[in-house]
Amino acid sequence: MYAANLASQNCRAANRQAKLNLEIFRHSSVGRFMPTQTSLPFPLESESATTWLQSLSSLPPANAANRLNQAWKTLSTSPLSGDNPLATMIGMTPPTLHLAQGLAVFARAEWPANAKSCKAAKLAIQLFRHASLAFARLASGLSDDAERGRVAMFYALQLAGFCLRTGARFYEAPSASLWKKSAQLYVLAEKQRWLNQAISVKVADFKNAGTLDAVFKRNLLFTLCAPNRYSETEIDQLFQFAGQTQHLLQFNRHDVGDFDFYWELTDSEPKPRRHPKWPLPKDSLAISTQRLGRALQQGEISVDMAVATRNRLAQHLLGYDQIFSSLTIGPAQPARLLTGFAAVSGYLQGEDRLSKIMRLSEQNHGSRATLHNMTLMPLEHEKSFFNQSPKSNGAGHLDSFEVRLLRSTSKQFLVAESTTGSFGNGDIALLYREQLAAKLVIIRQQTLFEDASLLLLEPIPGKIEPYAIDNPLGRQQCALLIDAESASAEIILPPGKYGTQTDIALAHFKSVTLLACVEHNPWFNRFKIRVGS
Known part of the structure; x- marks a missing residue:
């Protein structure tokens, strides 16, 4: 049987088969998605599902993956019937793993050369996501059946982890709906006391964790490592690292005062602590990575990653304490900090507009000296903006704060001291000093x-240019282009939901295509891009 044969394959055979399937994927109809189904293509019984799965083995892998994805999508949204839907869904899992991993291998080999490889990557992510949501939905309805409920939840979390890893490999932003569902499952598992009860399953890829607690922690730790900032090889290493070391994470449901990250169980993915004085949000899980970070830093953990990667990760998990402790004695430099995407982009747009007016005036009058005798007359709503330059002690109606730059041995980061203002970790800001850009x-x-x-503070190098986003709904939004003419061009976008291979139209500029999500948080989104010709 198709499902049974796939379930019995070991890891080496699966990898060999994935490589053999590359050419099949390359010439199959991965781009022609099946129409959305509103009902399952088989009765929700194990024998019927097995027959249907056998029929998939005669199809090209991409076509089989399309049909399997539609089945999972239906299971994640439609009422479940049958005597034992869990057994049916477990039988569907091995071919799901096989096909999704094969799609990912194909997509990575071709990435990002053509549209087919991009669609293959998205289909692989969707397979894992829909399968996870289907198991999560089933687990939520089995709260009175502890044994089956735990197993369904275990499958949901394992598949969610595979979805997170695959999404990171292709630099997609994590699925907010998947994290929200995971949070609901955590609350249920905690209430039912399922977290630390042993679970045994037959799927080889799932045997690296024996409890729900271990899978929750692996998924959380992998996300806390900020995998989208690493290379593909390093992303795989981070996922393995998270599975091996998740037991060193420390959780607390109470505000213990000292924590590094938190997970709002009514929201989406886990986040860094926003401010050392701000309390733990209601209905949240406090997460400490200090024990894990110290073990990694001191070499107590054997990890398969380069020394530079290990040090970078340890620094992140320990809250960059080594940099703060590396401050040296010397005079501090006064500066100001303007925070928030709207304020930063608004200021840069104003500066850009002023610069263009000055250039135009210079061209018209043919002499730079003429500028000294000119008075620029801004529009009424711009007067408060232009009245004070941010290089003075104020930035008009933009809320900037006095800071002092301290001396540090770090070449990558700056350290500033502030006695005023309230700043959020992860927020974007503009740092300015007298007579300096x-x-x-x-x-x-x-x-x-x-x-x-x-x-x-981590400086973002490169030439920064603000552009208005062409929006058919008339919303006024701005994007920041970084080194637009280079091969490493990036864009910083306001908070929102964006996908790779999406085109963003910018006013008075070429359109850009989002290639890779480098950073995604409540403050902004950062992507590597391709600038249109």
Whole structure:
């Protein structure tokens, strides 16, 4: 039987088969998606499902994956019937793993050369996502059946983890709906006391964890490692690392005051702690990575990754404490910090507009000296903006804060001290000093020192250009282009939902295509891009 044969394959055979299928995927109709089904193509009984799965073996892999994806999508949204839907869904899992992993191998080999490889990647992610949501839906309805409920939840979480890894490999933003469903499952597992009960399954890919707690922690740790900022090889290493070391994560449902990350169980993915003084949000899980970070930093954990990657990861998990402790004695440099995507983009747009007016005036009058005798007359709503330059002690109606830049041995980060203002970890900001060009930075971490906050700022190098986004609905939004003319061009977008291979139309500029999500958080979205010809 198709499902039985796939279930019995070991990892080496599966990898060999995936390579053999590359040419089949290359010439199959991965781009022609099946029409959406509103009902299952088989009765929800094990024997009927087995017969249907056998029929898939005669199809090209991409076509089989399309049909399987539609079946999972139906299972994730439609009422479930039959004597034992769990057994049917478990039987569907091995071919799902096989086909999704084969699609991912094909897509990566061709990435991002053509549309077919991009569609293959998205289909692989959808397979894992819909299968996970189907099991999650089933688990939620089995709260009175502890044994089957735990197994259904275990499959849901394992498939969610595979979805997270595959999405990161292709630099997609994580699925908010999948994380929200995972949060609901955590609340249920905690209530039913299922978290630490042993679970045994036959799927070889799922045997690396024996409890729900282990799979929850693996998925959380992998996401907390910010995998989209790493290479594909490093992403696989991070997933393996998360599976091996998840037991070192420390959870707490109470506000213990000292935690590094948190997971709002009514929201989506886990996040860095936003501010050292801000309390744990209601209905959240506090997560400490200190024990894990120290073990990694001190070499107590054997990990398959380069030394530079290991050090970078340990630094992140420990809250960059080594950089804060590397401050040296010396005079601080006064500066100002303007925070928030709207404020930063608004200021850059104003500067860009002013620069263009000055260039036009210079051309018209043919002499730079003429500019000294000119008075620029902004529009009424712009007066408060232009009245004060951010290089002075104020930035008009834009809310900037006084900071002092401290001396540090770090070449990658800056450290600023602030006694005013309230900043969020992960937020974007503009750092400016007298007579120097403003720097675009990301607030990576904060720590408290006496009555001040120390801010770890990561500068974003490159030429920054603001452009209005062409929006058919008339919404006024701005995008920030970074080194638009280079091969490493990036774009920073306002908060929202964006997918790779999406085209963004910019006013008075070429359209850009989103290639890879580098960073996704409540403050902004950052993508590598291809600029249209």
